[in-house]
Amino acid sequence: METNNKDKLLKDFFSNYKQEIADNGFTAHVMQKLPEETYRGWIVWIFAAIGMALTFYIGLQSGLVDHLLVLFKHVPVYYIIGGVFCFPLLGTAGFYFSQTKDYHLI
Numbered sequence: 001m002e003t004n005n006k007d008k009l010l011k012d013f014f015s016n017y018k019q020e021i022a023d024n025g026f027t028a029h030v031m032q033k034l035p036e037e038t039y040r041g042w043i044v045w046i047f048a049a050i051g052m053a054l055t056f057y058i059g060l061q062s063g064l065v066d067h068l069l070v071l072f073k074h075v076p077v078y079y080i081i082g083g084v085f086c087f088p089l090l091g092t093a094g095f096y097f098s099q100t101k102d103y104h105l106i
Contacts, residue, residue, distance in 0.1 A: 059065045072080065 058063075
């Protein structure tokens with residue numbers, strides 16, 4: 001509660017003694033000089049592909065894939081189908097959270 005009072009006092013102080021400084025086109029001039037933002041998202045996809053390939057290679061070499069195939073033979077089909085149908089939900093949630101910057105999990 002004390003923090004809220006201090007915040008309110010600070011906001012009141014700065015709003016009462018606020019001074020405007022003449023811009024004279026400085027901001028527009030600086031914004032024109034800034035370089036354009038380039039898309040670098042492809043780097044993530046390259047490293048993701050390399051990581052997936054490396055993981056699959058290690059899984060094949062260690063015999064993990066063979067063990068997983070034997071394990072899936074004993075799992076009921078309904079569990080596998082349920083797991084596959086969860087992928088679109090998880091993909092949609094992942095896409096939403098990657099596009100939205102103003103989310104709060106808690």
